[in-house]
Amino acid sequence: MAEHVILFTGPMGAGKTTAIQAVSEIAVVSTEANNSERHLVDKPTTTVALDYGEILLDGEEKIRLYGIPGQRRFDFMWAILKKRAQGMVLLVNNDAPDPIGEMLTYLDDFRELYDRGGVVVGVSRSDVSSEPSLAAYGDALAVAHPGKVVPVFTVDPRNNDHMRMVLLALVANIEMRALFGLTESRSI
Amino acid sequence: MDEEPTPGTTPRPTPMGWAQAAIAVNSVLQLSIPMLLKLELNDHEPLYIDFRHHAFAWSTPLTSFPADAVLLGLQTQPIELDAPLLFDLPGQDLDGLLWLIGTNSFSGARASWLASDDRYKLTRWPNLTQHIHSMRQMHMIAMLGNAYLSSSELAAMAGVEEPDAQRLINALSLMRILAQSTEVPAAVVAEQPVAKRESLFARLRAKLGR
Numbered sequence: 001m002a003e004h005v006i007l008f009t010g011p012m013g014a015g016k017t018t019a020i021q022a023v024s025e026i027a028v029v030s031t032e033a034n035n036s037e038r039h040l041v042d043k044p045t046t047t048v049a050l051d052y053g054e055i056l057l058d059g060e061e062k063i064r065l066y067g068i069p070g071q072r073r074f075d076f077m078w079a080i081l082k083k084r085a086q087g088m089v090l091l092v093n094n095d096a097p098d099p100i101g102e103m104l105t106y107l108d109d110f111r112e113l114y115d116r117g118g119v120v121v122g123v124s125r126s127d128v129s130s131e132p133s134l135a136a137y138g139d140a141l142a143v144a145h146p147g148k149v150v151p152v153f154t155v156d157p158r159n160n161d162h163m164r165m166v167l168l169a170l171v172a173n174i175e176m177r178a179l180f181g182l183t184e185s186r187s188i
Numbered sequence: 189m190d191e192e193p194t195p196g197t198t199p200r201p202t203p204m205g206w207a208q209a210a211i212a213v214n215s216v217l218q219l220s221i222p223m224l225l226k227l228e229l230n231d232h233e234p235l236y237i238d239f240r241h242h243a244f245a246w247s248t249p250l251t252s253f254p255a256d257a258v259l260l261g262l263q264t265q266p267i268e269l270d271a272p273l274l275f276d277l278p279g280q281d282l283d284g285l286l287w288l289i290g291t292n293s294f295s296g297a298r299a300s301w302l303a304s305d306d307r308y309k310l311t312r313w314p315n316l317t318q319h320i321h322s323m324r325q326m327h328m329i330a331m332l333g334n335a336y337l338s339s340s341e342l343a344a345m346a347g348v349e350e351p352d353a354q355r356l357i358n359a360l361s362l363m364r365i366l367a368q369s370t371e372v373p374a375a376v377v378a379e380q381p382v383a384k385r386e387s388l389f390a391r392l393r394a395k396l397g398r
Contacts, residue, residue, distance in 0.1 A: 152315075171389045175387055178378065180378060
């Protein structure tokens, strides 16, 4: 059975679980527990294990959507999942103290996945904080990853249209990177 | 031949479309100096752009963008960086307006500020969650994100008419998110395995695209 794996990553509270819920065609399997880092994110529950959703294509082909815990104490899971994944949706909160720094840190952590496939950055909560601008994200990416153009969009993780568009942009970008020989191509 | 105005009547203004607005906006953005721009359009309230804040104000929602509007007047005004605001901030993000002006001007011909032998590549993606776009446009944007392409190369690769590719290039250029070069050679396409079916993008588009 053909399958494609897309990861949803990002810091706590960026909306990974909500984003998967917005596009999954099955009831999302989410396990949450008490937030042990409430001093960082004031949220009563947070993802501590995998979130899992699916989009069914023709026949038995499916896209598997995995939400990865945001806390770094779970980074052993990142290593396992990023080997299976073709692409990643990285969500960051625009009202976090340093969202651009967080984005760059995650991109470094998942550089191998980016080199092999592709990444789209979704900036959530831009309605709460309009700064930094998307141009500022683009400028930071141009410095950190010269020559690579990572798609960055403002998103509302609850919005099905936004998250569908993010997935389509991710897949389109992965295919074009492979077309122009910019990735260690792996069939998607 | 131009019509002679009838004595005693006001000469009709020469109809202008979005191309004139695009040229004006592009020239202001190239100067990078603080400027206000007022566009007067038939059947619509004036449109104000404050380039200091990359924002605009207009009573017409962009979802009802009048592609065939007639531009009756256009005024620019240099302004101090700290001069009073023309409208309440944050206003609307200018990129959404530039996207629509760019795709609706020049009737699919090359924008007047672009050269005929250039190739283009994105410097950053447009914020597609905020712009009304087609799946074909997204596909072309992904191409331009990864290779320098001319409008004809882009059209051929995407399987669209060249005016459609040119409209997109005009818009991205107006938004100042395109690099352009006459020096870069044609992009080389990597050898691809023989496709047994449509791409995943095409299948996902069929599933999710609207």
